[in-house]
Amino acid sequence: MADDVENTGSKKKLFILIALAVTLLIGAGVAAWFLMGDDTPESGMAATSANQQVSAVVEPAYYVIMPQPFIFNVVGDKRDRVVQVKVQLMVRGNNNEALAQQHIPLIESTLLQSFGAATVEQLRTPNGRIDLRKQALFAIQSSMEKISGQQVVDRVLFTGFVMQ
CATH class of the missing domain: 1.20.5 (Single alpha-helices involved in coiled-coils or other helix-helix interfaces)
Structure with a gap:
């Protein structure tokens, strides 16, 4: 046990x-x-x-070169200035590149309207030029959306900027 x-x-x-x-x-x-x-x-x-x-x-980026630089007058407080801007547009994909090439006259007209609204004081500062690029981009995207149903352009690039 x-x-x-x-x-x-x-x-x-x-x-x-x-x-x-x-x-x-x-x-x-x-x-x-x-x-x-x-x-x-x-x-x-x-x-x-x-x-x-x-x-x-995200499709590859392509750059559409505007055929001519934009030359326009800008009203200043003391005197008027002449501005020359070379522009390229960044688009995504072959389809958007073809649409941008097809509608270059519309894009040029829209850019001239945007640039015409600028002032000398705005164009003197880097921030002012950035704002102008943003306004131009918005205007192009709006006009392209009305025509093609797409915004087409991703960025507006100033590749040359001269103000006299």
Whole structure:
């Protein structure tokens, strides 16, 4: 009978030790998974697929050169000035490049209207020229959207700017 009590006690100890070992192994596995298993492969895959989706949407940039520089008068506080601006348009994709080439007279007219509204004080400062480019871009996008249903032009670039 004493042997049965000792046997039962050692079986309980063995059972407790096995349960404790299994718990420790599971805990160590979970801890290793949290510490070693960072999300870089998954987020890398997600970033790669997101980049592929963006690159599928974003087409290559093309530049449409306006055939002639724009020469116009600007009213100043002391005297009038003559301004010459060389312009290029950045478009995305072959389709938008073809549309911009097709509608160059409309784009030139729109740019002349935008430039005609400028003042000498505005054109003297870099921020003023940036504002003028933004106004010109908005005007071109609006007029092209009326004609083709698309904005077509992404940026208006001044590649030459002279004010006398």
